[in-house]
Amino acid sequence: xxxxLPHSRTFGSSCAAARRRSLRCLIPAGTALLPAIAExxxxxxxxxxxxxxxxxxLHIHNEFMLIITLLFVVVFAIMIYSMIKHRKSVGHAAVKxxxxxxxxxxxxxxxxxxxxxxxxxxxxxxxxxxxxISMEDTKTRADMVLKVTGMQWKWQYEYPEAGIKFISTxxxxxxxxxxxxxxxxxxxxxxxxxxxxxxxxxxRILLTSTDVIHTWWVPQFGVKRDAIPGFLRETWVLIExxxxxxxxxxxxxxxxxxFMPVVVHAVPEPEYLAWLEQQKAEAVAAAGSADRAWSRxxxxxxxxxxxxxxxxxxxxxxxxxxxxVFPALAGSKIVNGPLLDMNGRIIPDSHVDRxxxxxxxxxxxxxxxTLSDVELAAVITYERNSFGNKLGDMIxxxxxxALRQEAK
Amino acid sequence: xxxxxxxxxxxxxxxDGHYSGxxxxxxxxxxxxxxxxxxxxxxxxxxxxxxxxxxxxxxxxAPGLQLMQPEFFNQLIGIHALVMIFAALMPAxxxxxxxxxxxxxxxxxxxLPRLNNWGxxxxxxxxxxxxxxxxxxLFGIGDGALATGWTFYAPLSVQGGMxxxxxxxxxxxxxxxxxxGSINIIVTIFNMxxxxxxxxxxxxxxxxxxxxxxxxxxxxxxLAGAVTMLLTDxxxxxxxxDAAGGGDPILFQxxxxxxxxxxxxxxxxxxxxxxPHVLATFSRKPTYGYTAQVYAFIAIGLLSVVVWAHHFFTxxxxxxxxxxxxxxxxxxSIPLAVLFFCWIATMWKGSMSFETxxxxxxxxIVLFGIAGLTGLILADVAADAxxxxxxxxxxxxxxxxxxxxxxxxxTGVYYxxxxxxxxxYSEKLGKLHFWLTVxxxxxxxxxxxxxxxxxxxxxIPDYALQFAEFNAISTVGAMILGFSQLLFAWNIWSCxxxxxxxxxxxxxxxxxxxxxxxxxxxxxxxxxxxxIK
Numbered sequence: 001x002x003x004x005l006p007h008s009r010t011f012g013s014s015c016a017a018a019r020r021r022s023l024r025c026l027i028p029a030g031t032a033l034l035p036a037i038a039e040x041x042x043x044x045x046x047x048x049x050x051x052x053x054x055x056x057x058l059h060i061h062n063e064f065m066l067i068i069t070l071l072f073v074v075v076f077a078i079m080i081y082s083m084i085k086h087r088k089s090v091g092h093a094a095v096k097x098x099x100x101x102x103x104x105x106x107x108x109x110x111x112x113x114x115x116x117x118x119x120x121x122x123x124x125x126x127x128x129x130x131x132x133i134s135m136e137d138t139k140t141r142a143d144m145v146l147k148v149t150g151m152q153w154k155w156q157y158e159y160p161e162a163g164i165k166f167i168s169t170x171x172x173x174x175x176x177x178x179x180x181x182x183x184x185x186x187x188x189x190x191x192x193x194x195x196x197x198x199x200x201x202x203x204r205i206l207l208t209s210t211d212v213i214h215t216w217w218v219p220q221f222g223v224k225r226d227a228i229p230g231f232l233r234e235t236w237v238l239i240e241x242x243x244x245x246x247x248x249x250x251x252x253x254x255x256x257x258x259f260m261p262v263v264v265h266a267v268p269e270p271e272y273l274a275w276l277e278q279q280k281a282e283a284v285a286a287a288g289s290a291d292r293a294w295s296r297x298x299x300x301x302x303x304x305x306x307x308x309x310x311x312x313x314x315x316x317x318x319x320x321x322x323x324x325v326f327p328a329l330a331g332s333k334i335v336n337g338p339l340l341d342m343n344g345r346i347i348p349d350s351h352v353d354r355x356x357x358x359x360x361x362x363x364x365x366x367x368x369x370t371l372s373d374v375e376l377a378a379v380i381t382y383e384r385n386s387f388g389n390k391l392g393d394m395i396x397x398x399x400x401x402a403l404r405q406e407a408k
Numbered sequence: 409x410x411x412x413x414x415x416x417x418x419x420x421x422x423x424d425g426h427y428s429g430x431x432x433x434x435x436x437x438x439x440x441x442x443x444x445x446x447x448x449x450x451x452x453x454x455x456x457x458x459x460x461x462x463x464x465x466x467x468x469x470a471p472g473l474q475l476m477q478p479e480f481f482n483q484l485i486g487i488h489a490l491v492m493i494f495a496a497l498m499p500a501x502x503x504x505x506x507x508x509x510x511x512x513x514x515x516x517x518x519x520l521p522r523l524n525n526w527g528x529x530x531x532x533x534x535x536x537x538x539x540x541x542x543x544x545x546l547f548g549i550g551d552g553a554l555a556t557g558w559t560f561y562a563p564l565s566v567q568g569g570m571x572x573x574x575x576x577x578x579x580x581x582x583x584x585x586x587x588x589g590s591i592n593i594i595v596t597i598f599n600m601x602x603x604x605x606x607x608x609x610x611x612x613x614x615x616x617x618x619x620x621x622x623x624x625x626x627x628x629x630x631l632a633g634a635v636t637m638l639l640t641d642x643x644x645x646x647x648x649x650d651a652a653g654g655g656d657p658i659l660f661q662x663x664x665x666x667x668x669x670x671x672x673x674x675x676x677x678x679x680x681x682x683x684p685h686v687l688a689t690f691s692r693k694p695t696y697g698y699t700a701q702v703y704a705f706i707a708i709g710l711l712s713v714v715v716w717a718h719h720f721f722t723x724x725x726x727x728x729x730x731x732x733x734x735x736x737x738x739x740x741s742i743p744l745a746v747l748f749f750c751w752i753a754t755m756w757k758g759s760m761s762f763e764t765x766x767x768x769x770x771x772x773i774v775l776f777g778i779a780g781l782t783g784l785i786l787a788d789v790a791a792d793a794x795x796x797x798x799x800x801x802x803x804x805x806x807x808x809x810x811x812x813x814x815x816x817x818x819t820g821v822y823y824x825x826x827x828x829x830x831x832x833y834s835e836k837l838g839k840l841h842f843w844l845t846v847x848x849x850x851x852x853x854x855x856x857x858x859x860x861x862x863x864x865x866x867x868i869p870d871y872a873l874q875f876a877e878f879n880a881i882s883t884v885g886a887m888i889l890g891f892s893q894l895l896f897a898w899n900i901w902s903c904x905x906x907x908x909x910x911x912x913x914x915x916x917x918x919x920x921x922x923x924x925x926x927x928x929x930x931x932x933x934x935x936x937x938x939x940i941k
């Protein structure tokens with residue numbers, strides 16, 4: 001389990017609570033450094049492994065560290081001995097040899113390389129090959145499939161057998177990042193909706209991405225695999241111990257690369273099945289709610305939640321965006337344009353088109369596949385009636401459903 | 409002509425009817441002038457790239473965003489790497505080659521002097537292109553510099569702003585410059601050696617550079633091709649790296665690292681070539697295992713172009729490919745071990761003294777040893793799944809490229825500075841610079857190994873609280889490391905300005921043609937080639 005160090009917590013909060021500007025924040029932190037080193041529980045190795053692969057990786061790592069430390073010590077002990085004994089200042093006269101002479105010297109000169117060959121290809125090589133084969137064996141006796149889709153800057157999880165999918169985004173408030181609030185225990189490593197997995201089951205994980213390359217990494221699982229747009233990659237986990245496991249995106253994926261954590265709740269199977277049933281029920285309820293008529297206020301309220309989760313990273317809290325890369329929605333020509341054409345179809349390059357189909361070559365992705373009918377209708381309605389945009393119109397979830405079918 | 413130069417010699421270095429002042433430097437075809445320009449450019453860019461990363465380390469001192477937004481952070485880390493690799497380390501090595509290869513092999517100049525001039529003068533425009541987007545953004549033009557890291561990975565780089573285009577063009581120009589330099593060095597070494605200097609009597613520094621030059625010729629065109637494909641994907645509707653159009657983002661990684669891995673050895677081979685000279689000089693003992701070192705250079709050069717995929721083991725390669733790239737990468741440890749063996753054997757039973765260049769050489773061997781050993785375990789695919797994309801890798805390649813590359817260059821600078829300037833540098837300041845550099849370097853990068861093991865990904869502008877202590881230590885180390893380099897610049901500057909007179913054979917144990925000439929050597933040297941017996 002990832003723990004937060006007591007000292008770092010108080011340091012972070014005292015600093016942030018004072019709402020000092022950055023430089024003033026650095027000075028007390030600098031003076032606090034020495035006691036921090038003394039008190040801190042620094043971690044010098046991998047976190048506790050909870051999957052067979054992570055255990056094997058830790059084992060390999062420890063073995064290698066031992067080998068290379070030994071090599072380092074032996075080689076440099078010889079060098080340091082020479083540096084002490086063979087100095088001009090102690091009157092050592094230089095000898096003149098430039099290579100091995102005679103069979104015995106050749107033997108001693110070649111011994112280190114024989115040892116190194118043995119270390120490389122036997123001592124390290126054989127366990128490594130074993131580990132690769134087990135790491136890549138995703139299919140044998142897999143109990144279930146989890147599909148992970150990376151997108152700027154959140155993860156979507158899908159349980160294909162159960163027909164459930166949802167988006168998981170970081171839940172750390174932006175105010176904590178800006179040092180305006182005290183930082184919480186799981187700062188940057190907490191999400192609104194964690195992925196839930198059963199313990200003791202082999203989970204085959206399929207990975208892909210909708211935009212750029214991301215990397216799904218949970219250190220305690222010993223698993224790190226790239227999510228590549230347009231391709232499927234796979235890996236697997238078999239979690240041996242219930243708990244909450246945290247990780248992060250590991251491949252630079254743009255602005256908020258540092259803010260797309262992975263949180264996995266590993267629970268016993270009955271608990272997992274109960275959770276699955278609950279998710280299914282919620283999905284049915286959500287599908288039902290798409291068919292009823294929503295009022296504009298309802299849509300705007302729901303839309304704000306969706307916006308704050310999905311859109312805010314780029315388009316910002318007040319819809320001001322971060323031009324020129326991330327355009328403003330406030331006063332935007334596209335947002336303030338017509339909703340649909342006279343036949344109720346999508347107008348190319350209109351607001352609905354953008355949200356539905358994204359814009360190629362930018363971070364604006366096609367939300368058609370990631371948001372539900374209600375979420376799409378709500379966020380479109382919200383954007384048209386917020387940030388000073390006063391269109392007064394709305395789009396119903398049922399209309400979105402119809403547009404979706406038309407697109408098929 | 410011969411009499412004119414010997415008469416005027418050093419007193420009137422450009423008394424041969426050439427320009428003086430700025431025009432001298434713009435039009436010079438003299439290998440020593442061009443070498444000086446390369447080295448000066450490299451030193452300036454070393455501070456530019458260093459300033460960028462100090463800003464990054466300042467941001468990473470404590471959790472939370474203090475000094476900059478993530479967009480700007482991403483620009484700094486990528487441009488820092490490109491500047492350090494292409495504008496600081498590579499020009500430093502080329503500067504060494506220009507200055508020293510003709511002196512060492514008894515040639516009057518480089519074989520292609522005009523090409524040499526052009527090769528240098530391509531660098532400043534490229535450096536400007538690389539950094540200009542930062543300044544344009546201040547005026548509201550564009551969205552800043554390349555923000556993808558130095559690796560340009562598609563599709564992130566397809567999505568990026570105009571900083572990507574600037575960086576692509578800069579890389580093209582830098583590549584052309586390096587290819588010119590390489591051609592020049594190969595032609596010089598093959599055709600202009602003093603009579604009697606066979607290839608197996610060639611100084612090891614020239615051997616190291618020869619392999620580097622061939623690697624540059626083999627791999628830079630691939631990089632140029634990859635970034636050109638990226639450019640057409642961005643602007644001309646091609647889909648090389650876009651799955652939707654039948655392309656593949658991983659293709660870019662293959663192309664990039666086919667250049668990128670040999671690039672590591674491109675940066676290091678000149679330093680490995682230099683080390684035996686320094687170690688032999690200060691051990692007052694001939695180089696151990698000359699032939700073995702030459703074959704080790706060649707073996708490393710050949711192996712370096714067949715191991716590239718170990719840079720993206722986590723991208724999901726087939727099992728046979730994983731096993732092949734793992735074992736081929738591990739195989740590099742054998743020729744590298746030959747080099748370590750020869751370095752230590754050169755010192756063994758010598759009569760050592762520890763002037764600044766020797767201190768840097770020994771520091772280089774120990775710290776580069778850490779880079780090599782951690783590189784060996786990074787080659788292991790299973791363990792790499794944990795190390796990859798983490799601070800462990802950041803620490804590893806800084807041990808290779810700072811302790812290996814930059815400290816190697818510093819070894820060369822202190823070793824040859826008296827030869828170049830005719831003055832001794834301050835030994836006291838040099839030693840202080842060494843100890844500050846070594847201690848603060850380890851303070852900066854040793855904690856990063858532990859950060860990586862604990863699970864901190866690289867290239868993040870903010871981090872979880874359990875990483876706070878090591879990051880704070882690393883930042884303190886980086887600040888000391890950065891500011892100690894001012895001592896280096898000051899020491900060089902004072903040595904250029906004056907100081908105790910250096911003899912022709914600056915160091916007691918120095919052997920080789922370059923030490924037969926006066927310090928500084930005459931503007932035109934070896935007009936009559938020496939004969940090697």
